Amino acid sequence: MDQKEPLVEVKNLKKHYKDSSRSLFKRNQSVVKAVDNVSFTIEEGETFGLVGESGSGKSTIGRSILRLTDITDGEILYKGKSVHQLSKQELREHRKSFQFVFQDPFSSLNPRIRIGDAIGEALLDHGLATKKEIREKVLEVLNLCGLAPYHIDRFPHEFSGGQRQRIGIARAIIMDPEFIVADEPVSGLDVSIQAQIINLFSDLQEKKQLTYLFISHDLSVVEHIATRVGVLYLGTLMELGSRDEIYENPLHPYTKSLLSAIPIPDPTVKRERIVLQGDVPNPANPPTGCKFHTRCPFAREKCKTIVPEFKEVEANHFVACHLV
Amino acid sequence: MEETTVQTEHMAKYRKSNLWKQVFRRLVKNKMAMTGLGFLIFIFVFCMIGPFFSPYANGGVDAININQPPSAEHWLGTDALGRDVLTRLMEAGRISLTVGLGAMVMSVFIGTLLGVLAGFYQGIVDQIIMRTADVLMTIPGLPLLFIMAAVMSEWKVPAENRLYIVMVMLSIVGWSGLARLVRSQILSLREREYMHATESLGLRDRRKLFVHLLPNIVPLLIVVGTLSVGGAILSESVLSYFGLGVVPPTASWGNMINAANSLIDFQNRPWLWIPPGVAIFLTVISINLLGDGLRDAIDPKMKSR
Ligand SMILES: Nc1ncnc2c1ncn2[C@@H]1O[C@H](COP(=O)(O)OP(=O)(O)OP(=O)(O)O)[C@@H](O)[C@H]1O
Ligand code: SF4
Ligand SMILES: [Mg+2]
Numbered sequence: 001m002d003q004k005e006p007l008v009e010v011k012n013l014k015k016h017y018k019d020s021s022r023s024l025f026k027r028n029q030s031v032v033k034a035v036d037n038v039s040f041t042i043e044e045g046e047t048f049g050l051v052g053e054s055g056s057g058k059s060t061i062g063r064s065i066l067r068l069t070d071i072t073d074g075e076i077l078y079k080g081k082s083v084h085q086l087s088k089q090e091l092r093e094h095r096k097s098f099q100f101v102f103q104d105p106f107s108s109l110n111p112r113i114r115i116g117d118a119i120g121e122a123l124l125d126h127g128l129a130t131k132k133e134i135r136e137k138v139l140e141v142l143n144l145c146g147l148a149p150y151h152i153d154r155f156p157h158e159f160s161g162g163q164r165q166r167i168g169i170a171r172a173i174i175m176d177p178e179f180i181v182a183d184e185p186v187s188g189l190d191v192s193i194q195a196q197i198i199n200l201f202s203d204l205q206e207k208k209q210l211t212y213l214f215i216s217h218d219l220s221v222v223e224h225i226a227t228r229v230g231v232l233y234l235g236t237l238m239e240l241g242s243r244d245e246i247y248e249n250p251l252h253p254y255t256k257s258l259l260s261a262i263p264i265p266d267p268t269v270k271r272e273r274i275v276l277q278g279d280v281p282n283p284a285n286p287p288t289g290c291k292f293h294t295r296c297p298f299a300r301e302k303c304k305t306i307v308p309e310f311k312e313v314e315a316n317h318f319v320a321c322h323l324v
Numbered sequence: 325m326e327e328t329t330v331q332t333e334h335m336a337k338y339r340k341s342n343l344w345k346q347v348f349r350r351l352v353k354n355k356m357a358m359t360g361l362g363f364l365i366f367i368f369v370f371c372m373i374g375p376f377f378s379p380y381a382n383g384g385v386d387a388i389n390i391n392q393p394p395s396a397e398h399w400l401g402t403d404a405l406g407r408d409v410l411t412r413l414m415e416a417g418r419i420s421l422t423v424g425l426g427a428m429v430m431s432v433f434i435g436t437l438l439g440v441l442a443g444f445y446q447g448i449v450d451q452i453i454m455r456t457a458d459v460l461m462t463i464p465g466l467p468l469l470f471i472m473a474a475v476m477s478e479w480k481v482p483a484e485n486r487l488y489i490v491m492v493m494l495s496i497v498g499w500s501g502l503a504r505l506v507r508s509q510i511l512s513l514r515e516r517e518y519m520h521a522t523e524s525l526g527l528r529d530r531r532k533l534f535v536h537l538l539p540n541i542v543p544l545l546i547v548v549g550t551l552s553v554g555g556a557i558l559s560e561s562v563l564s565y566f567g568l569g570v571v572p573p574t575a576s577w578g579n580m581i582n583a584a585n586s587l588i589d590f591q592n593r594p595w596l597w598i599p600p601g602v603a604i605f606l607t608v609i610s611i612n613l614l615g616d617g618l619r620d621a622i623d624p625k626m627k628s629r
Pocket of ligand 2: 252290291292293296297298299300303308322323
């Protein structure tokens with residue numbers, strides 16, 4: 001491995017939400033550990049796929065990395081600089097180089113703002129271009145993102161979900177960022193459109209040398225774009241490895257179960273089918289020991305009490321499970 | 325190329341106005357709101373332009389013709405000083421409408437400013453503003469107005485400037501409700517993903533406020549603003565009726581009704597107090613009809629509430 005510094009380094013990230021539902025008489029404070037001691041790195045030029053069920057803390061991690069939310073503990077380094085210790089001015093500078101693509105293509109655009117203005121306003125606000133230059137740049141990114149020039153003066157409600165997601169991507173791309181967090185960018189879209197949007201992400205990555213953190217609740221979505229994949233369960237990483245390792249040699253029972261739910265088009269490939277019992281436990285009251293033990297078909301006695309270590313089982317392949 | 329950009333720009337203008345055009349079309353279809361609007365236009369023209377056509381303008385006192393019932397010369401009779409009631413009604417309307425509109429503009433301005441600050445900056449700013457609003461809202465409006473009016477009447481403000489004092493008082497009492505509405509609207513808008521997007525793009529607060537948040541609360545301001553004019557006119561009337569608002573010789577609808585205070589006037593000279601009463605009633609009803617119509621036209625979903 002080369003010794004290049006990673007672009008993003010997440011170190012022991014913790015994010016707790018205090019849910020203080022105080023009534024007049026009782027005060028029950030429950031703490032949701034949305035992200036519980038997560039560490040990983042994102043190398044320049046790669047696509048890191050972050051996968052987990054709803055509520056597992058994927059968005060929280062993505063938002064923490066871009067400092068769209070405060071963190072409880074840990075550290076996030078972007079090119080070696082601690083993101084959560086930047087001054088307001090430094091942060092505004094950094095905002096140019098990392099961008100966020102949102103999940104909901106409908107609420108991520110202001111209904112009262114024309115898309116040309118929505119895409120161009122960050123350039124204007126950061127004083128990076130004149131109005132005339134902005135119009136040209138907007139037309140350029142519209143084209144890059146598969147939209148037509150005449151779309152520039154339209155309002156969001158005149159677009160389909162897929163087109164709106166392209167607009168969201170254009171808005172991020174126009175800043176010429178290095179790093180993009182895409183938070184479930186296709187989960188609100190029809191299956192037929194999903195592939196187009198994922199292809200757009202791939203194309204842009206090639207043209208602009210982008211690095212992605214690509215979030216999804218579906219392993220099959222990430223398969224085609226990720227170079228490495230992290231599997232999250234109730235705020236904790238269960239498995240982390242290269243794309244090939246995760247899809248061909250999954251080691252954690254949770255990863256296996258997620259994979260076995262994906263239909264395989266090739267009938268010669270056999271995969272053991274693991275059906276999970278029960279629901280995701282309440283994140284305010286997670287299971288002790290291995291968080292997965294309530295649903296794991298292989299759970300042992302010690303899984304209930306001892307937290308498994310997140311260890312490097314093979315080169316660059318990490319797993320948190322007592323069986324591995 | 326030139327031509328196409330001109331064309332797209334034209335299309336854009338058309339679309340932008342389209343949103344408001346839809347509102348307008350829905351409003352026009354609403355018969356009650358249109359009736360209200362019609363009355364308001366009538367009352368406005370009546371009060372603002374009417375006095376120019378009156379031979380009795382500027383409060384001409386006529387000692388010979390006091391307390392005359394309606395006649396061909398004085399359509400609504402004369403008052404205790406022999407002034408023409410119709411003319412006075414129009415002049416009073418100018419004052420009452422001005423106070424209503426002025427108080428509305430001021431309280432919308434204060435309410436919006438404080439509501440936006442509270443919702444946007446939260447924390448201690450929010451606490452101070454909202455606790456103040458809470459206090460104002462727990463004290464019933466009229467007694468508070470009476471107390472303020474009593475204090476301010478000590479200041480010996482000339483009669484013709486009293487209406488400005490009344491405007492200020494009404495807006496001090498009136499901003500808190502709007503501030504709450506604006507604040508809660510801002511709080512809910514903040515959670516939209518497009519507001520998170522402004523954060524992730526590193527936009528300045530100024531742009532977030534003026535480009536993204538304020539335009540989204542304009543419909544709310546229009547509706548609440550319209551409705552609050554009615555309330556302000558009513559409060560002004562009550563204050564003036566009790567001699568705490570606009571005071572004679574400046575006429576307002578409220579202090580004209582004061583005539584009903586005396587038993588003789590009340591029983592024998594109804595032309596003194598019925599016209600201003602009807603004027604207040606019609607104006608306030610019309611404003612409410614228009615306000616409700618505007619609310620329905622701007623956001624049809626709000627109708628059920
Ligand atoms: N602002 C908040 N206040 C309190 N709890 C929150 C907040 N945001 C998230 N949470 C909790 O943190 C946990 C993780 O949320 P997060 O949105 O990161 O999950 P996710 O993996 O992105 O889920 P989804 O697939 O539904 O988007 C959830 O249990 C959620 O209820
Ligand atoms: S540690 Fe135990 S419960 Fe957790 S995944 Fe491994 S076997 Fe299952
Ligand atoms: Mg999410």
